[in-house]
Amino acid sequence: MSNQTKHWEKSRGLLFITLAIWFVFSIGIFLFGAEMNEVTGPFGYPWTYWFTCQGSLGIFVILIFWFASRQEKIDEEFGFSEREDE
C-alpha cells in the first residue's frame, strides 16, 4: 500500500470518529430531549436546556480544534504537512 493510501485511510478514520461525536451531540441526545430535561445538569440548568444553550455548542468548538490537531499529526506522520507555513 502506498504512503498516500495509508494517509488517506487514517484521515478517513479520523473523519468517522469526528462525525460520530458530532452526531451524538447534534442529533443523538435530542432523541431523548424530554427525558433528559427532567434531570438537573451543569450549573443547575436542566440537562437538555443546557445542551441547547451551551453544551453542544461548546463541545463543537473543542471538537474542531481536536480534529485539526489530530489531522496535523497524521499529515506529519506521512510527511504530507506543508513546509512553507506561517
Next chain:
Amino acid sequence: MKGSFIDNLPRIYGIYTGGFIGFIVIMAIAEQMGMSAKAIGIAFVAFTVFIYALIGYLSRTAQADAYYVAGRQVPTVFNGMATAADWMSGASFVAMAGGIYFKGYGYMALLVGWTGGYVLVASLLAPYLRKFGCYTVPDFIGTRYGGNLARFCAVVVLTVASFTYVTAQINATGTIASVALDIPFQYAVYIGLISILLCSMLGGMRGVTWTQVAQYIVLIIAYLLPVFWISNKMGAGFFPHFMLADEVARIGELEQQFGFIANSKEDLALVPKGLAGITKAHSAVNATPWAFISLALAMMMGTASLPHVMMRYFTTPSVKAARKSVGWSLFFIFLLYSSAPMLATLSKLSLIDPTLSTGIIGKSIAEVQAIDWYQNWNQANLMFISDFNGNGTVELNEFFMGGKAVVLATPEIAGLPYVISGLVAAGGMAAAMSTADGLILAIANAISHDVYYKIIDPKAETAKRLVVARVLLVVIGFAGATIAAMEIQGILGSVIWAFDFAMSGLFFPLVLGVWWKRANRQGAIAGMILGLVSGAWYLVWVRSGGSGFLGITQLTFGIFGSAVSLVSMVIVSLMTQEPDKATQKMVDNVRVPSGKTILGKQH
C-alpha cells in the same frame, strides 16, 4: 509602524478596540451632559459606518488574488473573527434572542444547527477546498467535474441561495438605519446599501475581510455588554452564563403561577401584526425529537454549503491554517450564540416577575401605559397591552411584544442608560452589513469569475475582470435593495430558506467531489439540478397548502432536496463513465495538504 500590515494586525485592532471603547465612554459622558437620545443613535451608526468605509478605502486593490481571496494571507484568528461577522447576520443579532424568548426549545434547534454545521465545514470541506486553490465555490465544481455546464449549475444554486439571504440582510440594515437615523424605510434601505458597497467595492475580499474583523469587534461588544450589565444589575449573577439557573427555574414557577391562557380569535385580531405573547414554556422541551433534529440537521448541512462562509477559508495562508481557522470562527460565534438564551432569560424575567421593579405583569393597565419605554416601543409598533378580561391589571396573556424588541428594548426596560441602546443599534448594523457584504461579494465573484471570465471571455485582462466584478457588485446590491424595499418576507424566514436552497443543490456535489472519487460530471449536474428543483418544488407545494410528508416543513425542505440530490447523483454517476485518470489524480492531490494547489496562483 515597523513591519508589514499583517504583522501589525494585533496592534492595529487593539488600538481600534480601545478607540471604540473610548467613543462609548465619550457618548456616555455626552448623555449625562444632556445629548439627546436621537443624536446618540445617529452618532453611533454614523461613526462606525465611517470607520468601515475608511477601512474599505484603505484596502483598495487592483490585483485578482487580493480582490478574490485577500491575497491568501489572512491569519487564522483574524479569519475566525471575519467569518464570525460574515456568519452572524442581522437575524442572529436582532431576532435570535427574540425567537428563543417566544418559542423556547423548538427554536433553539437553530443554535445547535448553526454551530454544529462548522464541524462538517472543518472535517469534510474547508481544508480540501483550500488545497484546491479556487477563487469561488463554483470554481471547485467546474474544475473537479469539468465542463461549463457543471460550473454554471453551481453558479445558479449559489445565486438562488445567496440572493434569498441577502435581501433579508439589506432589509435589516434598512430597518436599523431608519430607526437610528429617523428616516423612512424606503430611503434607509439605500443608505444601508451604500454603506455595504463602500466596504467591498474597492478592495473586494481584502476590503471585506478587514471591515468584517472591525464589525465583529463592534457587534460582540454591543451584544455582551448589555447581557453582563443587566445580569449584574438584577443581582442575577456576575457571570450570567454560569449563574442563571435560578432565574430559569423562577420563570418556570411564574409560568405555573400565571398559567398559559389562550386568547380568543377576536381578542388576537386587536393585536398589531408581528407581535406575540408568551405562550410557550421557557425551558421545557416543547418540540418532538424529529421537529428539533430535522431543523438542526437542515441548518448544519446548509452551513456547509453556503458559499459566503466557504470562501472565507480560501483566504488563509495554508491548509493547516484553514482547519484551525474554522475552530476560531466557531469560538467567536459561540461567544454570541451562548449569550442569546441568557439575554432571553434576563429579558423575560425582568418583564414578568412581579417582585422586580421592572416587572409589568400584575400592575394596573394605566400604570404600564404611563411608563416611558412602553410608550416609545408601543409607538414603534413593537409592544402592546390590552385588558382582554377587563380586570384592570396586565396578565401574562395580555402583553405582546415584537421579536426584535428583546434585543433592542431590553436595555431600556432594565433601566440602562441610552448610550447602550445606541451601541446595540451600531452592533445590529455591523452584523447585517458584514453578512450582506459577504453574500453580495460571493454572488458577484461567482458571476464575474465563473461566468464572465471562465465561460464568456477567458482572455480578459485582470483590469477588465475587476471592472466587471465591481459593476456586478453594484448591480446585485441594487437588485437586492429594491426587493428588500418591497418588504415581502420576514427576516428570519428567508434566512432559513437560504440554508435549505444551498443544501439542496450544493451539499452533496461538494462533499462527494472530495470524498468519492467515482463521482463524475453527469452525476454532479443531475445532483445540482434535481436537488434544487425538487427542494424548490417542495417549498412551493407546502406553501400553497400541500400537506408535506415525513414532517418536513417549509423550513426544512432542504432535507428533501438534498436527499433527491444524493440519490440522483449516485445513480447517474454509476450509470455513466467513471472520471478520467487526470481527474482521479487531481482528487488524490486534493487529499494531501502538501504540494502546490490544484489551480495556479493566477487563474
